[in-house]
Amino acid sequence: MSQPLAINGGTPVRDINTKPWTKWPFYDKTEEEALLRVLHSDNWWYMEGTEGKTFETEFAEMHNAKYAVACVNGSAALEVSLRALGIGCGDEVIVPPYTFIATVAAVLTVGATPIFVDIEGDTLNIDPTKIEEAITPRTKAVIPVHIAGRPADLDGVLEFAHKHHLHVIEDAAQAHYAEWRGTKVGAIGDFGTFSFQASKNLNAGEGGIILTNNEELADRAWSVTHVGRVRSGGKYRHEVLGGNYRMTEFQSALLRTQMQRLPEQTQKRTENAKYLRSRLLAIEGIELPKEDPRITVDAYHLFTMRFNPEAFGGKSKAELVKALHAEGIPCTSGYVPLYKESIFATHSNKQGARCQVGQRPDYPNLNLPVCEQVCKENLWLFQNMLLGNPSDMDDVVTALDKIQRAWR
Numbered sequence: 001m002s003q004p005l006a007i008n009g010g011t012p013v014r015d016i017n018t019k020p021w022t023k024w025p026f027y028d029k030t031e032e033e034a035l036l037r038v039l040h041s042d043n044w045w046y047m048e049g050t051e052g053k054t055f056e057t058e059f060a061e062m063h064n065a066k067y068a069v070a071c072v073n074g075s076a077a078l079e080v081s082l083r084a085l086g087i088g089c090g091d092e093v094i095v096p097p098y099t100f101i102a103t104v105a106a107v108l109t110v111g112a113t114p115i116f117v118d119i120e121g122d123t124l125n126i127d128p129t130k131i132e133e134a135i136t137p138r139t140k141a142v143i144p145v146h147i148a149g150r151p152a153d154l155d156g157v158l159e160f161a162h163k164h165h166l167h168v169i170e171d172a173a174q175a176h177y178a179e180w181r182g183t184k185v186g187a188i189g190d191f192g193t194f195s196f197q198a199s200k201n202l203n204a205g206e207g208g209i210i211l212t213n214n215e216e217l218a219d220r221a222w223s224v225t226h227v228g229r230v231r232s233g234g235k236y237r238h239e240v241l242g243g244n245y246r247m248t249e250f251q252s253a254l255l256r257t258q259m260q261r262l263p264e265q266t267q268k269r270t271e272n273a274k275y276l277r278s279r280l281l282a283i284e285g286i287e288l289p290k291e292d293p294r295i296t297v298d299a300y301h302l303f304t305m306r307f308n309p310e311a312f313g314g315k316s317k318a319e320l321v322k323a324l325h326a327e328g329i330p331c332t333s334g335y336v337p338l339y340k341e342s343i344f345a346t347h348s349n350k351q352g353a354r355c356q357v358g359q360r361p362d363y364p365n366l367n368l369p370v371c372e373q374v375c376k377e378n379l380w381l382f383q384n385m386l387l388g389n390p391s392d393m394d395d396v397v398t399a400l401d402k403i404q405r406a407w408r
């Protein structure tokens with residue numbers, strides 16, 4: 001006999017009123033002191049303070065990178081990187097379709113054309129073997145996104161990028177502290193961009209940073225971020241067209257304290273994710289991302305799993321998400337293929353259109369089969385859930401098992 005599901009009035013596996021999930025964010029006196037230190041310093045501005053510059057150095061060091069440029073958010077970090085590489089009108093940039101809108105919006109904003117390349121079903125990241133066929137004489141860069149905190153196949157991406165002289169911008173907005181073959185992601189490509197928006201694994205409400213190992217690129221990114229100033233130049237010397245993308249001293253001070261929690265939090269997420277993985281093996285029809293020894297640290301911004309409707313009585317993903325929520329397991333169904341977003345059907349993208357050199361892709365009629373399938377079948381759990389205990393993970397397994405029994 002299966003138990004009545006919570007969506008049908010049964011008792012939920014987890015009552016989130018009495019047993020809430022681990023709260024996010026974490027802070028204590030350390031954060032209070034950091035914020036008050038800036039407040040009382042009277043220096044709230046990057047240019048005159050020390051917090052921003054120190055944060056840049058510390059974040060770069062933590063991520064095995066030589067240079068860092070802090071900025072307002074992860075979207076701006078992408079835009080600044082593209083501008084620093086001189087990418088704009090008439091250029092094409094290869095992007096995956098399974099990502100947050102910002103990856104692609106940045107490309108459109110600088111006037112370039114996003115070219116979607118399908119993902120791998122078992123990693124959710126861009127499929128490097130499909131990059132080559134998307135390259136044209138106008139292709140300037142590729143943006144691998146480390147979705148869910150799992151590094152994309154950078155060996156594969158870099159191989160094709162080098163062969164065709166393309167720049168690589170890693171969108172690491174979800175991948176703080178993640179590691180590819182022993183090196184932190186972010187400066188393995190030409191640039192790597194991060195976000196400190198509230199949901200991300202390192203949080204200041206908003207914020208962003210750009211990493212690189214190339215000094216000249218670092219200086220150019222700095223200039224674009226700082227209204228076109230040059231690092232060594234005067235306040236009213238502007239050599240390139242930039243904007244004001246600066247982060248405040250409050251954010252930097254907060255991030256410096258939050259950053260100290262990151263290694264331990266990452267460790268905790270990894271332990272819980274491993275435990276959850278091992279227990280989910282017993283649930284038929286739940287498939288987990290492939291393990292890859294080249295991923296030496298997975299940041300687990302999300303815990304992703306693929307469900308096979310056949311093992312759940314033919315129910316849809318939306319029905320499963322609803323049933324899990326009712327059982328006290330927050331989860332989301334995640335992205336839709338980005339090229340299906342109405343911005344591509346309705347938005348004339350004037351800037352892009354003015355710049356258009358080749359044929360603009362027929363976005364609404366694109367069909368990248370792996371991405372389409374993944375969007376039908378993938379579910380996410382949030383990173384804060386992985387900061388709990390194994391018994392929290394047990395609730396996820398119990399709920400899936402309960403739902404499966406009821407639907408079979």
Ligand SMILES: *Cc1c(COP(=O)(O)O)cnc(C)c1O
Pocket residue numbers: 073074075076099100102103145171173174194195196197206207208
């Ligand atoms: C969050 C996110 C961004 C954008 O970062 P913001 O700080 O919110 O602007 C870009 N790319 C990906 C993959 C993201 O998850």
